[in-house]
Amino acid sequence: MLTVDGSHLEGGGQILRLAVALSAISTEPVTVTRIRQNRKNPGLAPQHVAAVRAVAGTCDAECTGLTPGSREISFTPGRIRQRDLAIDPGTAGSIPLIVQAWLPVALAAGGSIKVSGGTEVLWSPTIDYLEHVFAPVLRRAGALIEITVLERGYYPRGGGRVHVRVEPARLDPIAIPEGEEEDCGIVSCSAGLPTHVVERQATAARDLLNRELGLPCTADLDPREGGTSVGSSVTAWNGAKGAVALGRRGLPAEEVGRAAARALAEECRSPGTVDVHLADQLLVYLALYGGEYSTHTLSMHAETAGSLLSTFGYTIRCRKNDTVRFSA
Numbered sequence: 001m002l003t004v005d006g007s008h009l010e011g012g013g014q015i016l017r018l019a020v021a022l023s024a025i026s027t028e029p030v031t032v033t034r035i036r037q038n039r040k041n042p043g044l045a046p047q048h049v050a051a052v053r054a055v056a057g058t059c060d061a062e063c064t065g066l067t068p069g070s071r072e073i074s075f076t077p078g079r080i081r082q083r084d085l086a087i088d089p090g091t092a093g094s095i096p097l098i099v100q101a102w103l104p105v106a107l108a109a110g111g112s113i114k115v116s117g118g119t120e121v122l123w124s125p126t127i128d129y130l131e132h133v134f135a136p137v138l139r140r141a142g143a144l145i146e147i148t149v150l151e152r153g154y155y156p157r158g159g160g161r162v163h164v165r166v167e168p169a170r171l172d173p174i175a176i177p178e179g180e181e182e183d184c185g186i187v188s189c190s191a192g193l194p195t196h197v198v199e200r201q202a203t204a205a206r207d208l209l210n211r212e213l214g215l216p217c218t219a220d221l222d223p224r225e226g227g228t229s230v231g232s233s234v235t236a237w238n239g240a241k242g243a244v245a246l247g248r249r250g251l252p253a254e255e256v257g258r259a260a261a262r263a264l265a266e267e268c269r270s271p272g273t274v275d276v277h278l279a280d281q282l283l284v285y286l287a288l289y290g291g292e293y294s295t296h297t298l299s300m301h302a303e304t305a306g307s308l309l310s311t312f313g314y315t316i317r318c319r320k321n322d323t324v325r326f327s328a
């Protein structure tokens, strides 16, 4: 039984999600202590419980301490099997983060997951980031991943619904081609708002990307009606670099579009082959399948993932000069 200090380094939900995923993959039971100890609301939030349940569902794990507010859990995995799961945290918790906990485990046997909650929430990748920035890297390495957004969900009401299906696969090493013509695009979406919001977001984002980077980009508009949520967001990407921005009451739609585009332009001007967030999200795949990529800054999330991977016996090399280069 391994013991992981859940408050180490970044000390958020990420270390917990990755610890149980690695436990399932390695079949090594794990206890995670001091969960989110230094956060304003310490212990498990419903979205963290849901992420652990998603991983447990793929491998019939036995868990103790898995209730909201709990600061310690134990996770004893069984064999990974093909499963079709349904997970609902009952809040606007991030669907993409729950999917990211489940995916490296589900790849071993294939299966599907239907997750409810938030498709676009703060401090998390959006579902479009998952589809257009994160998943393409894994698809290039041989993964078959289908992501279907059934309903968009925003804080605080949630109500988003996403279906993800994955085929069993052993991936090729993770590699990000440099110097190729890269796909550049934006998705401008909303729920429960007039259609002109997504149009204005998209026009502002496209104009800024065109001006700052000289990049022609495709724009998808996805205004939804009839769900429970109200909100808007923009996800922009160029190759394996992405950026997201969320709308809020009082913020003009153009500002949301420009915020995503400005953040993407900044990433594109910075050295490295992936953005700073993707860098921490891909480390588990680097450890499992090998490969190499780089980014501009060593984030605390990347340090946390690297440290946890070494606890489970994986070695990630990290070289820092003008970029931060990860390889395994």
Ligand SMILES: Nc1ncnc2c1ncn2[C@@H]1O[C@H](COP(=O)(O)OP(=O)(O)OP(=O)(O)O)[C@@H](O)[C@H]1O
Pocket (backbone or CB within 6 Å): 011, 012, 013, 014, 015, 036, 039, 097, 122, 123, 124, 125, 126, 129, 243, 244, 276, 277, 278, 280, 281, 301
């Ligand atoms: N703007 C963004 N774009 C893409 N990914 C993001 C973005 N912001 C955060 N992330 C990713 O979301 C994850 C957040 O993990 P973290 O543990 O901080 O969140 P959490 O589970 O909500 O826990 P906590 O509530 O304790 O912060 C990281 O993998 C990070 O790279």
